[in-house]
Amino acid sequence: MVFGGIFFACESLVNAQMVATSLPLKRGFSKIPFISPYNMPRYSIEQAREADLIKTFCKNIRQRFRRYSWYSDPCGGVEWHADLRTAAGYPLIYASFGSGKDTTLFMGGVHPDELTPIHLSFRFARYLNAHPDVYVKHGIKVIIAPIVNPDGFFQKYPLRTNRTVDVNRNFFTLDWYEKAGKAWRGRRNGVARYFPGYFPNTEVETLFQVKLIDKFKPDKIFSVHAPLGFLDYDGPGDQKPVHLSRLERKAKQFVYAVSKKTRNYRVVDYSFYPGSLGNYAGNERNLPTITLELKTTEPSKVEEYWLKFLPGFLQSVHYPFRKNRSEVNDNATRFFSIYDQIYLENQG
Numbered sequence: 001m002v003f004g005g006i007f008f009a010c011e012s013l014v015n016a017q018m019v020a021t022s023l024p025l026k027r028g029f030s031k032i033p034f035i036s037p038y039n040m041p042r043y044s045i046e047q048a049r050e051a052d053l054i055k056t057f058c059k060n061i062r063q064r065f066r067r068y069s070w071y072s073d074p075c076g077g078v079e080w081h082a083d084l085r086t087a088a089g090y091p092l093i094y095a096s097f098g099s100g101k102d103t104t105l106f107m108g109g110v111h112p113d114e115l116t117p118i119h120l121s122f123r124f125a126r127y128l129n130a131h132p133d134v135y136v137k138h139g140i141k142v143i144i145a146p147i148v149n150p151d152g153f154f155q156k157y158p159l160r161t162n163r164t165v166d167v168n169r170n171f172f173t174l175d176w177y178e179k180a181g182k183a184w185r186g187r188r189n190g191v192a193r194y195f196p197g198y199f200p201n202t203e204v205e206t207l208f209q210v211k212l213i214d215k216f217k218p219d220k221i222f223s224v225h226a227p228l229g230f231l232d233y234d235g236p237g238d239q240k241p242v243h244l245s246r247l248e249r250k251a252k253q254f255v256y257a258v259s260k261k262t263r264n265y266r267v268v269d270y271s272f273y274p275g276s277l278g279n280y281a282g283n284e285r286n287l288p289t290i291t292l293e294l295k296t297t298e299p300s301k302v303e304e305y306w307l308k309f310l311p312g313f314l315q316s317v318h319y320p321f322r323k324n325r326s327e328v329n330d331n332a333t334r335f336f337s338i339y340d341q342i343y344l345e346n347q348g
């Protein structure tokens with residue numbers, strides 16, 4: 001009787017599954033690139049191929065740079081790493097400088113139609129490579145990801161998106177499901193270049209940033225964009241004019257310290273968006289996050305910007321702020337570590 005009951009239950013379960021799987025997928029769903037343990041290999045770089053992929057990538061970037069009359073070798077002698085690759089197969093590169101504890105994550109090229117930040121981020125990496133005193137003496141660590149969204153960059157005309165999604169609206173912030181779609185249709189009139197994705201965390205470029213935060217546990221983040229012309233701060237003490245704690249004041253002071261080193265560049269308290277880095281890292285995880293918006297995306301401006309902003313870049317990595325681990329909510333970043341573990345277990 002007992003066996004029969006179990007058998008019957010199993011049989012009806014199988015039948016139910018057959019019914020469920022015989023229904024066709026709704027339009028669009030089959031094309032959504034969910035990143036899961038099952039398709040992780042598509043986005044992972046095998047160690048044996050890492051060096052070759054990066055070498056070819058650097059050659060391609062260098063060639064593309066000439067289009068903008070940038071003749072320097074972007075990758076230079078920097079030791080680049082890449083664990084992930086994009087849908088188009090480009091490696092998502094980053095470099096690490098110094099071995100100190102205070103860590104700054106520096107990023108460019110999230111929106112690759114904003115050209116100037118890409119040039120400056122590569123250049124800052126080469127600068128650090130040539131000037132170890134910047135980090136050795138100060139006991140700090142700097143992680144640079146100069147081109148977070150290469151798929152968008154290598155289009156005929158660089159895009160804001162990675163071809164489909166604005167990867168700076170795709171972070172899994174708490175307000176994503178409620179607000180990302182509304183914000184896109186409302187504030188942005190549903191223009192494709194601001195599309196936040198059908199779901200959060202569908203884009204490998206977003207996952208890349210999450211994984212950098214997860215792996216290096218930065219104390220602060222500096223991300224370069226253009227062309228709004230200001231510095232914006234998200235993090236502890238943001239949008240809180242009074243009654244700041246000592247830690248909040250210290251964190252918030254970060255943006256004014258950078259401004260001071262860049263001829264008092266304008267600081268604007270810009271609101272953050274559902275699914276943006278400022279919201280994900282700054283607002284939700286209490287990581288002081290600065291967005292530098294250069295004034296233009298005009299390639300000929302890079303020399304002027306380099307001279308103007310290098311002191312600010314240096315301040316961004318030198319500003320002494322060590323986050324209190326207990327005050328950081330990194331549950332969502334851990335979520336991806338679990339994914340990694342499942343993936344590795346399946347491999348092993």
Ligand SMILES: [Zn+2]
Pocket residue numbers: 111114225226
């Ligand atoms: Zn941008």
